[in-house]
Amino acid sequence: xxxxxxxxxxxxxxxxxxxxxxxxxxxxxxxxxxxxxxxxxxxxxxxxxxxxxxxxxxxxxxxxxxxxxxxxxxxxxxxxxxxxxxxxxxxxxxxxxxxxxxxxxxxxxxxxxxxxxxxxxxxxxxxxxxxxxxxxxxxxxxxxxxxxxxxxxxxxxxxxxxxxxxxxxxxxxxxxxxxxxxxxxxxxxxxxxxxxxxxxxxxxxxxxxxxxxxxxxxxxxxxxxxxxxxxxxxxxxxxxxxxxxxxxxxxxxxxxxxxxxxxxxxxxxxxxxxxxxxxxxxxxxxxxxxxxxxxxxxxxxxxxxxxxxxxxxxxxxxxxxxxxxxxxxxxxxxxxxxxxxxxxxxxxxxxxxxxxxxxxxxxxxxxxxxxxxxxxxxxxxxxxxxxxxxxxxxxxxxxxxxxxxxxxxxxxxxxxxxxxxxxxxxxxxxxxxxxxxxxxxxxxxxxxxxxxx
Numbered sequence: 001x002x003x004x005x006x007x008x009x010x011x012x013x014x015x016x017x018x019x020x021x022x023x024x025x026x027x028x029x030x031x032x033x034x035x036x037x038x039x040x041x042x043x044x045x046x047x048x049x050x051x052x053x054x055x056x057x058x059x060x061x062x063x064x065x066x067x068x069x070x071x072x073x074x075x076x077x078x079x080x081x082x083x084x085x086x087x088x089x090x091x092x093x094x095x096x097x098x099x100x101x102x103x104x105x106x107x108x109x110x111x112x113x114x115x116x117x118x119x120x121x122x123x124x125x126x127x128x129x130x131x132x133x134x135x136x137x138x139x140x141x142x143x144x145x146x147x148x149x150x151x152x153x154x155x156x157x158x159x160x161x162x163x164x165x166x167x168x169x170x171x172x173x174x175x176x177x178x179x180x181x182x183x184x185x186x187x188x189x190x191x192x193x194x195x196x197x198x199x200x201x202x203x204x205x206x207x208x209x210x211x212x213x214x215x216x217x218x219x220x221x222x223x224x225x226x227x228x229x230x231x232x233x234x235x236x237x238x239x240x241x242x243x244x245x246x247x248x249x250x251x252x253x254x255x256x257x258x259x260x261x262x263x264x265x266x267x268x269x270x271x272x273x274x275x276x277x278x279x280x281x282x283x284x285x286x287x288x289x290x291x292x293x294x295x296x297x298x299x300x301x302x303x304x305x306x307x308x309x310x311x312x313x314x315x316x317x318x319x320x321x322x323x324x325x326x327x328x329x330x331x332x333x334x335x336x337x338x339x340x341x342x343x344x345x346x347x348x349x350x351x352x353x354x355x356x357x358x359x360x361x362x363x364x365x366x367x368x369x370x371x372x373x374x375x376x377x378x379x380x381x382x383x384x385x386x387x388x389x390x391x392x393x394x395x396x397x398x399x400x401x402x403x404x405x406x407x408x409x410x411x412x413x414x415x416x417x418x419x420x421x422x423x424x425x426x427x428x429x430x431x432x433x434x435x436x437x438x439x440x441x442x443x444x445x446x447x448x449x450x451x452x453x
Contacts, residue, residue, distance in 0.1 A: 027029050057282060057290035060297040061347050062269025063342045063391035064092070065139050068146060069416050075401055075428060079409065083331035083338040083400040085152050085324055088143075092180040092273040093135020094128035094390040095266070102263045115251050123270055123321075127264070132177040132275045142184035146416070152445030154340045157185050164337065167195045167429045169344040170206040173400045178393075181342040185275050204319040204446045206345035208352065209305075212450035218310035222303045229299045234258045237292050258296075267292040274373050279382060288376060295379040298370050301386050305351035307360050308369040317352035318444035324398065325435070325442045331400055332408055347390040354396075357437050359412075360384050362419050389414065401428065410434050 014366040075081060095103065100123070106118045144356075148155045155165065165187070169179040179195045202212050206374055209219075238258045245261055246253040270283040285293070300309040320343070331338035343349075348374075354360065364383025374382075397413035408431035413420050421437055435442075 026438060044351055052444060056243055057285060058294045058385060058387035059265070059267065059269035059272065060386045061291065061301070061390045062273055062295045063387040065143070065391050065393040066272045066388075066415055068142070072150075073411070073413075073418060073427065075399075075411075077402075078404045079401045079428070080335070080403075081151065081154070081399060082335045082402050083340050084147070084154055084326070084397065085327060085341045085343075085347060085400075086147070086395050086397045087320070087343045087349060087353060088178070088182070089347055089390060089393060090132060090172075090174040090251075090344060090365065090413075091138075091140045092133045093136060093174045093180070094125075094131050094133055096272070098261075099266060100124050100126060100129060102259075103267060106260060106263045106267075109255075110249065112249075113251055114280075119269070120275075122274070123267070130174060132181075135274050135276070136174070136178065136392060137181045139219045140181040141185040143393060143395070143416075144182045148186045151340070154338075164339045165192045165340050165343070166341045167192065167203065168206070168341065169195050169197050170203055170258055170346065170349075171197050172207065172346075174345045175206070175346065179342075182344070184341060204437040204450075205323060206320065206343055206349050208316050208319065209348055212312065212446075213452050214317055214450045215310070215312045217274040218312055218451055222309050226300050226303050228370040230296065231372070232298050233292075233299065236373060237296075241289055241292060244286065244289055245284050261289075262293065262296065265290070291379050292304075294375060294385060295374060295382075296372070298384065298386050298440055299372060300352060301390070302370050302384065305348045305355070306384070307355045308360075312449070314355045315351065315441055315444065315449050317349070317356045318441035319388050319446040320340075320349070320353065320442060321356055321438045322442050325438060328398075328400055328431070330338065332402070335402065347386075347394070349392045350394050350396060354389060356441055357412075359414075359419060359421065361439050362421055363389065391415070398434070399446075400431070 022145050039275065060211075066449065089414070104124050107124065111119075167179050167183055169175045176195065183192060183195060198205055200207060200210055202211070209215055239253075241258060241261050242253045242256050245264065246256055249256075264281050264284055267280075268278075268285060271277040271280055305313060307314065324341075325338065327341050338381060369382070370382065394415055395413075397411070397416065399411040401409040401411070403409065409428045410431050410433075411429070412421060412424075412434070420427065421429065421433055422432040423429070
C-alpha cells in the first residue's frame, strides 16, 4: 500500500525543482562573473606593469626631464658663489611637421589594430607643430624655482640678485616661450631686464647651425653615412624589433617596417613628455627595444651634432663659449655686481657644448664610435645616451666660486647634477681646468670656423 502523500510536503518538493535549477544558474553566472573579473584584473595589472615599465624607458631626445636631484650640492664654507650660468634646452614641445606626417601615416596604417584613444589629435595638428607644450612650461617653471631656491642671492624672485640676471634666447617660439616661463617663475615682480632675443640670421650663440655654412655642408655628407649605419642596424636588430611589436599588436611582421617602430618610439616619447601617458604606444616597447631604438637615434645625434661627426662639431659652439668665458672674467673682476646668465637654446646647442668640452669622456663614452652594429649589451653600457644628455629642458650649468685667497673654482652641472671634466679631481675644480678645455675655442673667429673650404 502506497504511503499517503502529505499535500504540503508534495507541494514543497515540486517547488524545489525550479528553485534548484535557478540556484545552479546563479552559481554559474556568479562563477562566470568572477572569472571575467579575474581576467580583467589580470589584463589590467599586466597593462599596469607595462605602463610602469614604460615610464623607465630611455626615449632619446624626446625623453622627459629626469627627476629633480635629491642631494643638495654645497660648497665649502670658505667658498663664495660669484656667478651661475646655464645653457638650457627648451621644454617639451609638439612634434615637427615631418613627425606629424609620419604619425598620420602610422595612424592610418594601424587604424584597425590600435584603440582610437591611441591616435592623439594634438600630435597630428599642424597648428601645434614645434610649439612649446604646457608640460614644457610647467617643467621650466619647476627648474626655475629650484634654481632660485638653490642660488637665492643670485636668482631669487625679487631678491638682491634679480636685477643682475640676464636671459638670452634664440628667436624661435619654443625657446622664447621657455625663457618667458623661466623669467616669470624667478621674477614675478618683473624687475629683471627683458629677454635678449638673438635674430636668427645673426645667431652664432644658440642656433648656430643656422649660421654655419661649413656645418651645413658637413651635415649633408654625414646624412649618407648615417643612413648607411641605419641599414646595418636594421639588418642586425630590425627583425627582433619587428617581431616584438607585431606580436603585441597582433599583426603580421611583414606589415611593419623599422621606420614604423621608430615612429612608435617617438610617439611614446611625446605621450610621456606632453601628457605623462605610458599606457598607449609605450606598452609596445620593452627596455631592450627602447635601448636599441635610442642607439639608432644616437647614430644620428653623435654624427650630426657630436664628437663622431665632422671636426666642425667640436668648434661650432666657440662663440657661445667665448661669451661664457667673457661673463666669467667680468664676474671675477667685479664679484659684487656679477651678472648671472641663462641662455635658452636647443638640443643641438647642448650637444655642441658637450662636444666642445670633450665631456663625452666624463659621461663614459665608448670607443669606437656608436655604430649600427653595436650589440645590445654595449648599447646599454655606453656613456653617451641622448635620453641622459638632451632630454627636454636639458641644461649645462656652470657655478663660479672664489675662495678666501681669491682663487677661482667652478662646478659643472649636467641637468642639475655634477659632472667632472677630465683633470678635475673633485666636483669643485680649479677654473684653469675649464679654461684649458675651451682654450682653443674661446675668442674664436666664428666666421672663419664656419667658412666653407
